Amino acid sequence: MEDxxxxxxxxxxxxxxxxxxxxxxxxxxxxxxxxDMDNEIPQQWPWALGIGLGLAVIVHVIVRVRLPYADPxxxxxxxxxxxxxxxxxHRLDLGTNPVMHSAELQLVWTGIAVAVFVLVLVFLxxxxxxxxxxxxxxxxxxxxxxxxxxxxxxxxxxxxxxxIGVTIGGSTYSFQPAELAKIxxxxxxxxxxxxxxxxxxxxxxxxxxxEIPRVRDLGPILLMWLASLAVLVFQxxxxxxxxxFGLFVMMLYVATGQAGYPILGVFLFAGGAYAGYLxxxxxxxxxxxxxxxxxxxxxxxxxxxxxxxxxYGGATGTGWGLGRPxxxxxAKTDFIVAAFGEELGVAGLAAIILIYAxxxxxxxxxxxxxxxxxxxxxxxxxxxxxxxQVFTIIGxxxxxxxxxGLTTPFLSxxxxxxxxxxxxxxxxxxxxxxxxxxMQVRSRQRVRSLAMDETQQIPRAAL
Amino acid sequence: xxxxxxxxxxxxxxxxxWLAILFTAGAxxxxxxxxxxxxxxxxxxxxxxxxxxxxxxxxxxxxNKLKIPHGPQAGTTVGxxxxxxxxxxxxxxxxLNDDYVSTHxxxxxxxxxxxxxxxxxxxxxxxxxxxxxTVPTQIGLGDSIRIGQSTMVLEK
Numbered sequence: 001m002e003d004x005x006x007x008x009x010x011x012x013x014x015x016x017x018x019x020x021x022x023x024x025x026x027x028x029x030x031x032x033x034x035x036d037m038d039n040e041i042p043q044q045w046p047w048a049l050g051i052g053l054g055l056a057v058i059v060h061v062i063v064r065v066r067l068p069y070a071d072p073x074x075x076x077x078x079x080x081x082x083x084x085x086x087x088x089x090h091r092l093d094l095g096t097n098p099v100m101h102s103a104e105l106q107l108v109w110t111g112i113a114v115a116v117f118v119l120v121l122v123f124l125x126x127x128x129x130x131x132x133x134x135x136x137x138x139x140x141x142x143x144x145x146x147x148x149x150x151x152x153x154x155x156x157x158x159x160x161x162x163x164i165g166v167t168i169g170g171s172t173y174s175f176q177p178a179e180l181a182k183i184x185x186x187x188x189x190x191x192x193x194x195x196x197x198x199x200x201x202x203x204x205x206x207x208x209x210x211e212i213p214r215v216r217d218l219g220p221i222l223l224m225w226l227a228s229l230a231v232l233v234f235q236x237x238x239x240x241x242x243x244x245f246g247l248f249v250m251m252l253y254v255a256t257g258q259a260g261y262p263i264l265g266v267f268l269f270a271g272g273a274y275a276g277y278l279x280x281x282x283x284x285x286x287x288x289x290x291x292x293x294x295x296x297x298x299x300x301x302x303x304x305x306x307x308x309x310x311x312y313g314g315a316t317g318t319g320w321g322l323g324r325p326x327x328x329x330x331a332k333t334d335f336i337v338a339a340f341g342e343e344l345g346v347a348g349l350a351a352i353i354l355i356y357a358x359x360x361x362x363x364x365x366x367x368x369x370x371x372x373x374x375x376x377x378x379x380x381x382x383x384x385x386x387x388x389q390v391f392t393i394i395g396x397x398x399x400x401x402x403x404x405g406l407t408t409p410f411l412s413x414x415x416x417x418x419x420x421x422x423x424x425x426x427x428x429x430x431x432x433x434x435x436x437x438x439m440q441v442r443s444r445q446r447v448r449s450l451a452m453d454e455t456q457q458i459p460r461a462a463l
Numbered sequence: 464x465x466x467x468x469x470x471x472x473x474x475x476x477x478x479x480x481w482l483a484i485l486f487t488a489g490a491x492x493x494x495x496x497x498x499x500x501x502x503x504x505x506x507x508x509x510x511x512x513x514x515x516x517x518x519x520x521x522x523x524x525x526x527n528k529l530k531i532p533h534g535p536q537a538g539t540t541v542g543x544x545x546x547x548x549x550x551x552x553x554x555x556x557x558x559l560n561d562d563y564v565s566t567h568x569x570x571x572x573x574x575x576x577x578x579x580x581x582x583x584x585x586x587x588x589x590x591x592x593x594x595x596x597t598v599p600t601q602i603g604l605g606d607s608i609r610i611g612q613s614t615m616v617l618e619k
Contacts, residue, residue, distance in 0.1 A: 024479075344480075
């Protein structure tokens, strides 16, 4: 009888169809915006369709060539989110007087992000190479994370010091180094935990039926806690602080399976955040805006208008272009979710949240499927970055949590975020490719031929 | 545009968005169980590593069992594939309790596309098809091996 193996289908065809569907939805959004706002079909719609399809073809071909077994769902979902984001930014552009052109810029950044995606796929044939320098990457990530605190290049915008500005030839280019730090630190954490997971998983004393890690193993979590507190205090950014600490704790839990770590992490973060609330004005302001926004209309204007917008949208929204999302300050970045809630309603917002959920689930699926620990941790970590980010920012806008200044992945305006998220998608796809490759092909090992070791007979005449 | 058309387009867009999610869910559903294929099909489909493809194809023609029809332990069978050492010592993969067998007597290992038996400097020698071997020797289906009082054959 022949041996049977179970393999994943490659499903590149499914991916192509879904990607086409994503592009069509985004172009439909673009046409609807103009139909609703100007009462006519926009002249440039073939261009929008062409750009969308062009990018889709590029991405599809490179994945088909480089990662034939990659997950078929991640890319179409990313495409859909990115396209919806550009559409909404375009709609918000039209709402301003005079009309702005930030959607075109966002489209250019999407092009750059896709180029970065292609570069990662071309130059990263195997994610194992990332496993080499955990400590160096950790230092680099920490440097990037804390970079905005440096005097001179660090900039404070909208109350948070998470930007750095570089002045070249009179114009200032600014970006958020934390976006890059996300990728670097996920890789560093994964590589570090692969090496140390057995030590860190050693059982300590049991308290209330939960194993608390040994005191000497608490070094890493305390270090990350202090770093996240530094971000909270000096950069005044609750979101970034929560993102990196939460990421580390979750990866620690995945690596060790010790429930003591996340429990300890929650207490540590709650303690730190409470101390921050007691001693720092900016944290107090955020908490007040969360619990009692209507007490102070002027300070909490953004949160309140965002809420009103979503309430105005209701179940099915006002329709593209028919709401007034422009009233919310920073509607293109922090509050883009509120704009979607207003114009697409709960139905649309739930769809968007579900898309993120599927994206994260596919990443975790790859983490479950892959055999080898570094890939597992990398896939889980990348998924967690998306999950924590979406949870924190959408939770903040909908007032489930205090508002934080995190970007909404793929949706919100901003080049550094877009490029970083596409690069993360590329690394995630590389991992899924290895997770879904047929097992038999992977596990067979090279056996050297013994015939090669055969003793040679050298004729006497030759000597 | 009339109010009705606007509402229709709005709902149509939301329906398309949810349809995309339903398609995705459908793709996830069909993805859960994967597809059963035989190893030869897998080889034909081609993995990422051409070496492995060849190895799998070749592996199909190789014997996968070593059986002892005659001797003190007649009826014993061991699997082939990973290297096995035959001898009297407990750490051998095939232990023969026979005074005519050395502690580590012989080794059978798989090279690229065939199996090789090698005598590990035994006292009484290893015989393939009744010929004492002095160098690693290629063996295949139907070959008989004699070590001490035991005779072994390769089977599939």
